[in-house]
Amino acid sequence: MKIQFLGTAGGRFGVSRQERASGGIYIETCGKKLYLDPGPGALVHARRNNIPLEELDAILLSHVHQDHTNDANVLIDILTKGGWEKKGILIGSRTALEGHENIEKAILDYYLNFMEKIVVMEPGDTFDLDSLKITATPTKHGDPKGIGFVLKGEKTLSYVSDSYYFKGLEEHHKNSDILILNHIFPREESTAEKKNKDHTDTYSAEKLIERTDPKLVITQHFGLTMMKVGPENEARWLEEQTGMKVVAAKDFQVFEF
Secondary structure, eight states, rough: EEEEEEEOHHHHHHHHHHOOEEEEEEEEEEEEEEEOEEEEEEEHHHHTTTTOOOGOOOEEEOOOOOOHHHHHHHHHHHHTTTTSOOEEEEEHHHHHHHEEEBBOSSHHHHTTTSSSSSEOOOOEEEETTTTEEEEEEOSSSSSSOOOOEEEESEEEEEOOOSSSOOOOOOGSSOOOOOEEEEEEEEEGGGGGGGGGSEEHHHHHHHHHHHHHHSEEEEEBBHHHHHHHHHHHHHHHHHHHHHOOEEEOTTTTEEEOO
């Protein structure tokens, strides 16, 4: 399994400043090439890092927000050669692919027609991509239909996506080999008065890690204050508190297992 972070910025302010890139995550597992949550800059950073966009098997979208979907349309265009080759699977939340109530979908109908297959997922749904099993997991976030993913194949990879901690979240991500946490807020922004209801902060990350028992935790998707405090410092604190291996990802870093 290979995981490459094409950017580790998260949230509207972290992305808008571009102190870190925000291009999402590229994954190779079970002989498949996947692009997860291609935010702003995915195309540019994928090209600079020699990601084979024409060979993608699937694009995965956890929710509709721009920091997770901004470059999805252009990736579809590249993958399908402008629609001349109908191929690839688009997997995502209902809001991202269809829209929901007053929220418009992220993918234009024009590009939806280019895909070989479209899979709309709700929490608990599964999809088998040959030997790779993809399961959608619940989130609590600004997008009411947002999901996380568990990819089970060579290794079990859990991607919580954007969510605050809620009772039962751990049940969907237990005993993963790799747990990827979108870690927007550090401890100093974790007070009750801040009411950070849409994202993971350090204290809720601690709780989730302790209750899921992963072999490795990778934090990413950092907000501006997190960048100032230092993601590595928060990761070190989490490792000390939980006894688990916790690593703060860097832009373009590659993990191979």
